[in-house]
Amino acid sequence: MTTVHNFEAHAIDGRPVSLMEYHDRVLLIVNTASRCGFTPQLAGLEAxxxxxxxxxxxxxxxxxxxxxxxxxxxxxxxxxxxxxxxGVTFPLMSKIEVNGAHAHPLYKWLCAQAPGLLGSKSIKWNFTKFLVGRDGRPIRRYAPTESPDGLEADIEKALG
Incomplete structure (x- = not known):
């Protein structure tokens, strides 16, 4: 069975990263943008x-x-x-596409595993969030409008 741990990405410095590095961790995966109305969520994500x-x-x-x-x-x-x-210190990856023919394989998989509103398999906007359990399987997808502090109860539950 495929899990998030089966994927690779590149860190923002270009270094290859196997997501297996995050085995037994809870992940909050977010597509970010620097010039978006939701960009201030970076502070909440860092918190x-x-x-x-x-x-x-x-x-x-x-x-x-x-x-x-x-x-x-x-x-x-x-x-x-x-x-x-x-003040972001959490891991940032290299810029990717999240939709379409050139979407990163991780995002193709996440969207299939945790569809959005009305079963949508595409990402609608910046700051869509995926909470992934320690087992590497998506727990929940959150809309861009969902603020990071609104995820705390689900994060607490996933952390155990």
Whole structure:
């Protein structure tokens, strides 16, 4: 059976990352953008990472420029913006596509496993969030409008 641990990505510095590195961790996977109305959620995501990482939560950001061109920068520009403006220290990956023919395989799988509203298999906008259990299986998908602090009860439950 496929789990999130079967996928690979590239860290924002270009280093290959096997998601097996996060085996036995709870993941919050988010497609991010630096010029979006939801960008201030980066602070809330960082707060979740700081609050729960010792218990096994890993927030993983995947920058994406597919929605309104709201992530046009290079990986270095994205990294600098996120760390300087919002104090982001959680793992950021290289920019990817989350929809369409060139969507990252992880996102194709996540969307199939945890469809959105009315069974939609596509990502509607930046800051769609997926909570993934320690077993590597998606627990829940959250709309971009769902603020990070609204996820705490589900995170607590997933952490056990």
């Amino acid at each position: 979740l990472w700081q609050r729960y990482r010792a218990r096994g939560l890993v927030v993983v950001g995947f920058p994406c420029n597919q929605f309104g061109g709201q992530e046009p920068g290079s990986e270095q520009q994205i990294q600098d913006f996120c760390s300087t403006r919002y």
